[in-house]
Amino acid sequence: MSPKNHRSHAKSEQLEAGSDRATPILHQKAREIQPYGKITRMPIALDENVRAESVGNLNQILADTMTLRDMYKKHHWQVSGHTFYQLHLLFDKHHGEQDELVDEIAERIQLLGGISLAMAADIAETTIIPRPPRGREEVPVQISRLLEAHEFILKEARTMAKQADEAGDDGTNDLLVSDVIRTNELQVWFVAEHVVDVPVVRAANA
Numbered sequence: 001m002s003p004k005n006h007r008s009h010a011k012s013e014q015l016e017a018g019s020d021r022a023t024p025i026l027h028q029k030a031r032e033i034q035p036y037g038k039i040t041r042m043p044i045a046l047d048e049n050v051r052a053e054s055v056g057n058l059n060q061i062l063a064d065t066m067t068l069r070d071m072y073k074k075h076h077w078q079v080s081g082h083t084f085y086q087l088h089l090l091f092d093k094h095h096g097e098q099d100e101l102v103d104e105i106a107e108r109i110q111l112l113g114g115i116s117l118a119m120a121a122d123i124a125e126t127t128i129i130p131r132p133p134r135g136r137e138e139v140p141v142q143i144s145r146l147l148e149a150h151e152f153i154l155k156e157a158r159t160m161a162k163q164a165d166e167a168g169d170d171g172t173n174d175l176l177v178s179d180v181i182r183t184n185e186l187q188v189w190f191v192a193e194h195v196v197d198v199p200v201v202r203a204a205n206a
């Protein structure tokens with residue numbers, strides 16, 4: 001049988017067997033195409049060791065940023081008291097901004113040839129931010145936790161930005177300085193001003 005005849009023979013067999021190309025093929029499995037920790041080659045004029053160092057640093061910042069992002073949502077839902085409405089909205093705004101950072105950090109890890117962490121269990125194992133309790137806490141405690149988390153991120157981001165600068169990875173340095181550091185600094189201001197003990201109705205020294 002010629003190759004052409006063989007193909008048409010196979011095709012008619014499929015049709016006869018009632019084969020349906022629209023049927024989903026389920027439960028497929030295969031080996032990973034890139035194991036975690038392996039850096040693929042990427043033609044962006046940066047040595048593999050430079051990209052590997054940036055990937056490692058960015059995955060740490062990613063895990064901590066995802067944790068802070070989720071803490072904002074927790075506090076958005078669980079906030080209480082006379083500042084409920086403004087903090088409910090502010091916490092959600094910051095959640096959205098942290099979520100944008102998460103995507104930028106994760107996509108930079110991929111473009112450097114690395115693999116970005118993604119799943120909650122991996123984030124929980126990696127983050128350096130202390131785990132808050134499941135229950136509700138008072139506003140000053142919620143805010144203290146947020147400020148502490150921001151400072152962990154700012155401290156490591158400053159160190160990592162210098163490392164990236166010295167290694168010649170300008171893109172990672174720019175992401176850390178222009179996006180991670182700037183966003184976190186601004187959010188710290190907006191949150192920290194809520195725990196300044198000023199009178200609400202009567203001036204203290206009137």
Ligand SMILES: [Fe+2]
Pocket residue numbers: 076092
């Ligand atoms: Fe909401």
